[in-house]
Amino acid sequence: MTDRINVTKTSLPPMEEYIQEISSMWESHWITNMGEKHIELEKKLKEYLDIDHVTLFTNGHLALENAIAAMDLKGEIITTPYTFASTTHAIIRNNIKPVFCDVEPDTCTLDANKIEELITPETSAIIPVHVYGNICNVEEIERIAKKHNLKVIYDAAHAFGESYKGKNVSRFGDASMFSFHATKVFNTVEGGAVTCADQELQSKLYYIKNFGIPGEDRIVFPGGNAKMSEFHAAMGLCNLRHLEEYKAGRKNVVERYQKNLSNIDGLRIWKKQAEVDSNYAYFPVFFESNGYDRNHVADQLKEHNIFARKYFYPLTNNNEWFGNHGSETPVALRLSEQVLTLPLYPDLPLETVDEICDIVIHSKL
Numbered sequence: 197m198t199d200r201i202n203v204t205k206t207s208l209p210p211m212e213e214y215i216q217e218i219s220s221m222w223e224s225h226w227i228t229n230m231g232e233k234h235i236e237l238e239k240k241l242k243e244y245l246d247i248d249h250v251t252l253f254t255n256g257h258l259a260l261e262n263a264i265a266a267m268d269l270k271g272e273i274i275t276t277p278y279t280f281a282s283t284t285h286a287i288i289r290n291n292i293k294p295v296f297c298d299v300e301p302d303t304c305t306l307d308a309n310k311i312e313e314l315i316t317p318e319t320s321a322i323i324p325v326h327v328y329g330n331i332c333n334v335e336e337i338e339r340i341a342k343k344h345n346l347k348v349i350y351d352a353a354h355a356f357g358e359s360y361k362g363k364n365v366s367r368f369g370d371a372s373m374f375s376f377h378a379t380k381v382f383n384t385v386e387g388g389a390v391t392c393a394d395q396e397l398q399s400k401l402y403y404i405k406n407f408g409i410p411g412e413d414r415i416v417f418p419g420g421n422a423k424m425s426e427f428h429a430a431m432g433l434c435n436l437r438h439l440e441e442y443k444a445g446r447k448n449v450v451e452r453y454q455k456n457l458s459n460i461d462g463l464r465i466w467k468k469q470a471e472v473d474s475n476y477a478y479f480p481v482f483f484e485s486n487g488y489d490r491n492h493v494a495d496q497l498k499e500h501n502i503f504a505r506k507y508f509y510p511l512t513n514n515n516e517w518f519g520n521h522g523s524e525t526p527v528a529l530r531l532s533e534q535v536l537t538l539p540l541y542p543d544l545p546l547e548t549v550d551e552i553c554d555i556v557i558h559s560k561l
Contacts, residue, residue, distance in 0.1 A: 256375025256388030271318035445542025446476035456553035462486025487560035
């Protein structure tokens with residue numbers, strides 16, 4: 197294969213559509229500080245996500261970090277090590293101790309059956325992560341949180357546009373964080389959001405992202421600067437119009453992978469969860485046995501100019517900075533050593549998917 201195939205490719209609207217969307221800025225000269233594009237995107241997202249409040253941020257990391265701060269959480273937060281480093285860093289940067297819970301082997305999401313044994317008098321919240329678009333056991337997590345009076349913030353970076361049992365994922369927990377990074381199903385180039393139903397929390401999120409300034413001549417909160425620009429909001433408005441076609445294209449690619457890689461001894465592939473309207477964000481393959489080795493398969497793909505990703509590896513509790521504590525979450529550790537996410541984007545040619553699958557199948561040691 198001559199052309200480089202990356203694990204993902206940014207979805208972009210037609211250039212002319214974006215130019216038209218931003219043209220009014222050359223008249224208004226209003227390019228940041230919650231202008232008309234920012235306001236319109238928040239409105240459109242509230243409608244799409246079926247949620248009362250959407251607060252836009254510069255990126256998903258600051259959205260999560262500031263959500264934790266806005267809830268004034270302290271002590272310990274129970275979370276998963278099977279996630280991007282941002283989830284853990286957002287907790288630590290709020291001077292809170294992350295307590296790592298193991299994950300379910302099938303969904304890679306937080307194992308709700310193991311949460312209660314980790315709760316201490318210092319526990320203030322749970323931060324589960326929807327992984328690859330797999331939705332957490334939201335019913336059990338809600339039960340546990342209510343029983344122990346804990347807050348729940350979902351890291352929904354992988355789950356934009358999804359619903360479970362007909363309910364949008366934005367409506368679970370006390371808040372959800374979404375990432376709109378260029379690699380995501382829906383992107384604003386860089387960006388993120390926090391969704392919630394609580395007006396007081398929404399107000400705090402607004403203050404914290406805007407220097408604590410609610411309006412002219414007032415400062416009510418020691419906030420920072422995490423505002424989304426008008427250019428990024430305009431990209432979001434364009435991409436939101438095309439989201440369903442992006443999802444449809446991704447679904448076609450996923451179904452081709454499933455057709456080619458199902459029933460291959462030694463491989464376990466992603467399967468759609470029951471009662472979840474999926475966004476087809478990622479296609480992970482777990483190399484479990486029968487002569488398959490994840491690292492070897494990744495090397496073989498690279499030789500053909502195909503760049504898959506060991507996503508998530510290393511675990512956030514098993515790296516050189518945090519320390520080697522992966523053995524404390526053995527299921528997550530095993531998954532991290534087996535997983536490879538294969539290239540996936542809406543316009544990935546199905547013939548290329550076939551070539552990728554052929555390389556994977558024939559990459560035994």
